[in-house]
Amino acid sequence: MSALLLSLGVSGIAAAQEPVDLDMVSRIRQEAFHRSQVMDHFSHLTETIGPRLSNSPQMAQANAWTRGQFTDWGLANVHDEAFDDFGRGWEFSSASVEMLGDRVQPLHALPKAWTPGTDGAVEGELVQVTIKKLADIDQYRGKLGGKILLLGEAREYKRPTEPDSHRHDATSLEGLQEFTIPKGTAKERDKRVKEYKERLELAKAVNTFFAEEGALAALSISGWDNGIIRVAGGGSRKAGEPVGIPELAMIAEHFNPLARALENKQTVKLRVNVAARFTDETDQPGYNTVAEIPGRGRKANEIVMLGAHMDSWHTGTGAADNAAGVAVMMEAMRILKAVGAKPDRTIRVALWSGEEQGLVGSQAYVAKHFAAYPEPTDPAQKALPGSLRDPTGPLQKHRDYDRFSAYFNMDNGSGRFRGIYAQENLAVTPIFQAWLAPFHDVGATTVATRNTGSTDHISFDRVGLPGFQFIQDRLDYFSNVHHSHLDTWDHVEPEDLKQAAAIVASFVYHAATREEKLPRKPVLENR
């Protein structure tokens, strides 16, 4: 199955004699395309529940609602699974910034998650503050009390040269067939570790400094232009850590004029009002929601997983990131029940929390159920994210490590599936080619050998378990919606989600019924 053969196939690797149950695929397609409920799941998550910041009350609602749906569909072992000590919940209900003086004008800004509210409207003079390293703090000491801080400088407008929205074509899909030899070195990794530590140290120092000074609030520029508020977290979710002062991200079109006014020595006075609160006094566990279709027979204790992160950032409704993925994974489970699938292996769905804070939920789950590298004893090492730690010794495996077949994830926006990344696992490529064949007619054709990163399949991949993500049309994920206040219902295409659900259901079904578990690639023991 893993023999490399020259072929005319897309990836250069011949399709194997991998069995595909076309009768089952037909049934899955019928259910997915003609009796779809994927938009019901998606709508409930985005427009009834809304944004789902990890450990927020809305995330808890989403855990409860998805448990209810899974139970209604007759799934087994429906439960929330806690992971330790994630931190505190946070929510905001309103935010306003107004320019005062001769020209009163509302300015568009929204708070960073895990920063405090203002406790009513505050008014103060705006001062510009640029801190790039610890030593930059000194010049501002004793000067920021009662002020509102403009963090950083104006950013020049970047005129877009490409359409906001992008779908793959034959050329761009062909481009994905190329594998880029990594150029990373140990030295570069050391640099990344150093930069990470410095960034963390600086953020804590700045949070402490601003609060000690008694500054009223801080404004930073949104990550994107065109009136889009792109913003993630600030402050700290951990009880006892400095949360700084109320901080908001402002649209570039309103931030830049403030920066120019200060540059021109004009006095600017603002009113800021943020209603935001930490919902807990102490650190709380996070919760992943898990459910199963049990396998039958001798392979019932083997596991095929599918999942997506249910947590989101807080200013949109977490639609493309990632109610889309959750709705598709839910729908795949519903479809499998609806078509009466009787898998040999157990199919387990997991809706993760803490993804946006560094794959926290899925990493804890994998460590508990499958495998983990030993925890470092050095506190400095402990403070680093898994991917930046020094090796701590060989992988420590649980019983289910060897019973695990594969994990399928969705978290590249809401765009249509155009294939799958094999994550350098060459042995799976002919299998995936066979499984994709019945979906060529809906645009999913490509198996790329390359890795794709940055979401929950990496928690599996890191310990040598097969974890995959699909190739998706980008749409306007990286121009309008990713981590922005426009990550909402309307930017998603219902047909794309129906297509994705059918493919996930079929992949999971075949993974759960094929003779062997999916092949694995060698573990990089030095990680």
Place this chain on the structure above:
Amino acid sequence: MSALLLSLGVSGIAAAQEPVDLDMVSRIRQEAFHRSQVMDHFSHLTETIGPRLSNSPQMAQANAWTRGQFTDWGLANVHDEAFDDFGRGWEFSSASVEMLGDRVQPLHALPKAWTPGTDGAVEGELVQVTIKKLADIDQYRGKLGGKILLLGEAREYKRPTEPDSHRHDATSLEGLQEFTIPKGTAKERDKRVKEYKERLELAKAVNTFFAEEGALAALSISGWDNGIIRVAGGGSRKAGEPVGIPELAMIAEHFNPLARALENKQTVKLRVNVAARFTDETDQPGYNTVAEIPGRGRKANEIVMLGAHMDSWHTGTGAADNAAGVAVMMEAMRILKAVGAKPDRTIRVALWSGEEQGLVGSQAYVAKHFAAYPEPTDPAQKALPGSLRDPTGPLQKHRDYDRFSAYFNMDNGSGRFRGIYAQENLAVTPIFQAWLAPFHDVGATTVATRNTGSTDHISFDRVGLPGFQFIQDRLDYFSNVHHSHLDTWDHVEPEDLKQAAAIVASFVYHAATREEKLPRKPVLENR
């Protein structure tokens, strides 16, 4: 000069032996490119004064400030010139909409100009109201008291297929050479008149109805997607006319979920708070700001004009629409003074008001100084805009009608000049080709015979006076900024404004010094 000759020139019409003063062009370019002040004018208008709704206090500030600048530069006859009875001024200082209930969420919306404020926060249940014709009103009678109205239905997201920003290339400029034979008929004009009257009647009836019902506020969907608030006026600027209720335009990404919630029979409660006010009790005149460089000798009573509208909509800072045009026209006048231009004809700049309400300021100015068709006596005809009225008799000309040479306008956003529209005046094309030649190296090459419409040069064109606009790069004028809250400083390119100012100064200089006034096209006496 107007002889048609076969040539290899861009427009098919040979360049005439039109004299061009290249020494003066060099001096204009030096001043425009190397000692530019255009961004100072532009910055003051947009970021010190801000938006300039006709008859608002900020428009009055702009009148005063531009008069001051013109006086400082030594221009003559600097004054504001009133036009009758424009209406009342209006301004807003803040606007917020919040979703209440289980999920408190701020929603992005800004008020329509000339609609009332809420006089503090109001709270009410949201109801959907769709009124497309008078008869639609009845079904809502007695049902809207204390409610907040969602006007119309959800709009499907339109995925952009082209880049937000566009500059001309050889192909698109070549395309402008084509003249489209008009297909309008008298019947179509009758239809337009009928639709205009119906629209006006419906708007008044709806304003009256909503107010009588005691509805608290109304929300309509922004004209564009992607979080952009594109909004103009509502209510009425005329004292005594029904102004309706507070009305706001909401971003599509927040409006659509409300529409879907109501469709799903969910109860939605909102809080709306708009601080807005009419600044006058009674109708006031509007004011254009006018200034001159007097001509010398026997042609001193002949006139060349340049201008741009200074009024803007209220949610951005009226940057591309049209501080850009005003800054360029101001800069052209400054350049001409700086280079010591001694024109034969008088050069007169006019910064119009009331453009956004239908070229009101420029039309009144042209009627007073140059020519007008007789005012209709029928009140129904009087209520129509000039372009839709029945013919009322021959043009009534003032003394200066025959002394007028040409008017040059800028109001197609802030993009670089790529040529000029000859407005079907074939006799000017060889002249313009000659005048453009020294600006080919900065991208201005094209003379198009076609008309361009919808701004103040039309007030001249309509009475048979040569009035022109330049061909401009579109940039993101029609994707992001036109009449939107993103019409701000950052979307404008300083280099483009410098180029435009040089070309306007040179065109105006040559028009004011050439032997003859510019040729005219025949007046369409039936208009």
